Amino acid sequence: MEKIISDLSHHIRLNKGFFLWMGFLVLAFIACLYAYTRQLRYGLGVAGIRDYISWGLYISNFVFFVASSLIGMLISAVLGLIGMKWVHPITRIAETIAVAFAAVAGLVIVMDMGRPERLAYVFIYARFQSPILWDVTVITTYFVISLLLLLLPLIPDMAVLYKRFANLPGWLKPVYKALSLNWTDHPEQNRIIHRSIYILLILIIPAALSIHTVTSWLFALTVRPGWDSTIFGPYFVSGAFVAGSAAVIIAMYFFRKNYKLQDYLTDLHFNNMGKVLVLVAFVYLYFNINEYLVPGYKLKRADAIHLGELMSGHFAVTFWLVQVGGLLIPIILMLFRRMRRPLPLTIISIAVVLGAWFKRYLIVVPTMAHPYLPIQHVPDNFKVYSPTLIEIAITLLSFTLVLIIITLISKFFPVIPIVETAKDKGLDPLKSIES
Amino acid sequence: MDENTVNKKDEQDPSQSSRRNFLKNIGLLGAGVAAGAGALYSGDIFEKKKAATGESKVLLTQDNRLVEVDSLEMKALAKNPTKLMLEKGREGIEGRRWVMVIDLSKCRNARRCIAACQDAHQLKPEQYHMNTLQMQDAPGTSPYHMPKNCQHCDNPPCVAVCPVDATYKRGDGIVLIDNERCIGCRFCMAACPYSARIFQWTSPKDADKHAGEAYNVELNVPQKLGTISKCLFSADRCREGKLPYCVSACPNGVYYFGDENEDGVTNGTTKETVRLSKLLRDNGAYQLMPELGTKPRVYYLPPKNRLFPFEPSTD
Numbered sequence: 001m002e003k004i005i006s007d008l009s010h011h012i013r014l015n016k017g018f019f020l021w022m023g024f025l026v027l028a029f030i031a032c033l034y035a036y037t038r039q040l041r042y043g044l045g046v047a048g049i050r051d052y053i054s055w056g057l058y059i060s061n062f063v064f065f066v067a068s069s070l071i072g073m074l075i076s077a078v079l080g081l082i083g084m085k086w087v088h089p090i091t092r093i094a095e096t097i098a099v100a101f102a103a104v105a106g107l108v109i110v111m112d113m114g115r116p117e118r119l120a121y122v123f124i125y126a127r128f129q130s131p132i133l134w135d136v137t138v139i140t141t142y143f144v145i146s147l148l149l150l151l152l153p154l155i156p157d158m159a160v161l162y163k164r165f166a167n168l169p170g171w172l173k174p175v176y177k178a179l180s181l182n183w184t185d186h187p188e189q190n191r192i193i194h195r196s197i198y199i200l201l202i203l204i205i206p207a208a209l210s211i212h213t214v215t216s217w218l219f220a221l222t223v224r225p226g227w228d229s230t231i232f233g234p235y236f237v238s239g240a241f242v243a244g245s246a247a248v249i250i251a252m253y254f255f256r257k258n259y260k261l262q263d264y265l266t267d268l269h270f271n272n273m274g275k276v277l278v279l280v281a282f283v284y285l286y287f288n289i290n291e292y293l294v295p296g297y298k299l300k301r302a303d304a305i306h307l308g309e310l311m312s313g314h315f316a317v318t319f320w321l322v323q324v325g326g327l328l329i330p331i332i333l334m335l336f337r338r339m340r341r342p343l344p345l346t347i348i349s350i351a352v353v354l355g356a357w358f359k360r361y362l363i364v365v366p367t368m369a370h371p372y373l374p375i376q377h378v379p380d381n382f383k384v385y386s387p388t389l390i391e392i393a394i395t396l397l398s399f400t401l402v403l404i405i406i407t408l409i410s411k412f413f414p415v416i417p418i419v420e421t422a423k424d425k426g427l428d429p430l431k432s433i434e435s
Numbered sequence: 436m437d438e439n440t441v442n443k444k445d446e447q448d449p450s451q452s453s454r455r456n457f458l459k460n461i462g463l464l465g466a467g468v469a470a471g472a473g474a475l476y477s478g479d480i481f482e483k484k485k486a487a488t489g490e491s492k493v494l495l496t497q498d499n500r501l502v503e504v505d506s507l508e509m510k511a512l513a514k515n516p517t518k519l520m521l522e523k524g525r526e527g528i529e530g531r532r533w534v535m536v537i538d539l540s541k542c543r544n545a546r547r548c549i550a551a552c553q554d555a556h557q558l559k560p561e562q563y564h565m566n567t568l569q570m571q572d573a574p575g576t577s578p579y580h581m582p583k584n585c586q587h588c589d590n591p592p593c594v595a596v597c598p599v600d601a602t603y604k605r606g607d608g609i610v611l612i613d614n615e616r617c618i619g620c621r622f623c624m625a626a627c628p629y630s631a632r633i634f635q636w637t638s639p640k641d642a643d644k645h646a647g648e649a650y651n652v653e654l655n656v657p658q659k660l661g662t663i664s665k666c667l668f669s670a671d672r673c674r675e676g677k678l679p680y681c682v683s684a685c686p687n688g689v690y691y692f693g694d695e696n697e698d699g700v701t702n703g704t705t706k707e708t709v710r711l712s713k714l715l716r717d718n719g720a721y722q723l724m725p726e727l728g729t730k731p732r733v734y735y736l737p738p739k740n741r742l743f744p745f746e747p748s749t750d
Contacts, residue, residue, distance in 0.1 A: 122599060
């Protein structure tokens, strides 16, 4: 028992590596924040977006963030509820990613607003007909449920560590005590917490499906070729599972290496996560075929222009890299057991995440570049979109923020649930608490 | 009192007559005093007026009457003018259904409509409420120039998606934008199949010059950074009973504008008013992409029987 506690909590300390990494993140964050102050001052024109292509990196990035946050629901709720015990050590990683991405997704959308100071108008003058209001509602709901699913299972761990982890830094002690909510492992407490988590796990499934379906509707509810699609909801949701699973695998590899968790995040976990990724990638591939083949067979004029630009036009290189390098080849590779070992699987996952990010770009930008009526009598930068340096920096700002949140949560709290791990091994870590 | 009056009638008391005279005199004096005071008071006001202004102003009332008002009589309203115009701009002009007809057979791409529009709405050269597009419907068919503005759809996709009710459809058919409320999310731009909307990406034209001016929602000026702008069917001119800026500026008789309820549209160049229904029926009128279900309020007459050769635009 002592070994489990020390193995799973020895990373909770301030060390040089942490300061270096956080210092780097904070510096990057400040540099990128400067870029945003430029945008606040001079308007959205500091970005490359213009009339016609009026949504660019920011909206693509927003879709990616919402997508990545969906994984919390897949791992904890879907796999957890059907009784897959192997997911237990991964659930907290998945929820951390969900909370970080969902929280920052809300900020990403503010970065895209021409008048961020009028954010409150969305609530003051709320119009129910607008999908934006639906999106705000479901993302907030999903964020709250995810946060609760991160905090509730943490309660017994906090109690154990507060009482039994000798090296707990002094300044963290009050935080742990507060978060443990006077947990004494009383049967009544256990009953309440299990009940609550169970209800939340069920609630998070419709909430998660809603956030990405509604996000897909921001596009699908318009009449533009490339967006005007009835399968956008499930297409986005399946794509989200691909991006999120790959992100979890990368995080698992990092924690296993840096926090020395080889005994807890084993080859079995990577193998199984590889299988999950292959499964969701196959589902996503199926929706991709539907999304491109069906209009591609009929080639209605507007669809023909759109698909032509994607497959053999201006966006062809990105398109094929994303579809083949970010989806098809990873699927084929991951069918082999050897490729589902930690290192190869992590490398494949990096390709998948990159592909997933650029896929969002390919969903947002090409459709706007080819409206129904021709783009004429405007400067060249209205016709072709190229992101500016400031725009890229503001996009990176959101990534630094996500990394800061994930780093702080994973550094100061056990990455793997301690009590759950102990109970899975037949130990009862809380017996001694009462005595 | 009743007893008294009875007494007055029945008894002929000699003292009675002097009392009556006394009362009469008092009354006369009172009237005289009142008249004098009145004269003094009006004289005083007259003097004050002379001293204060001695000038008068010609104003247009909300119901389009020109009135002359002395400066002294003018009182500033408690409400600020922007708010007043925003409230007025939410309501359409009673009983009207504005409609535009664009005769493509007459358009020679003079682009005077664009110049007049950009001038009225404080737009930069690359910002169009009205743009002329060079079109060719199919290979082998003749190319033509098509003025394209906001179609003021009766089923507007832009209005549906706006999260804050900043863009709205009025009773007289016009779709407007409240730039004091727009949050700049650009969902309406994404939703519009006609690419009718523009965004103020950078500081609007002459922003410094117009800073502090009251915002006129029926003209979209002064333009505001980080918000949407688009064709307004010149809602301010409609209120004055005038033709829109673009319609009046056209030298070639391309535009007709008028009220669907009256079934009449007026040509901006010839000022000739014709029956809307007959114009549409006789000339094979059509709408842009009606299959999208947007129900536009702009009609096009096909580019047939043109009396001039097609000249491609240079840029």
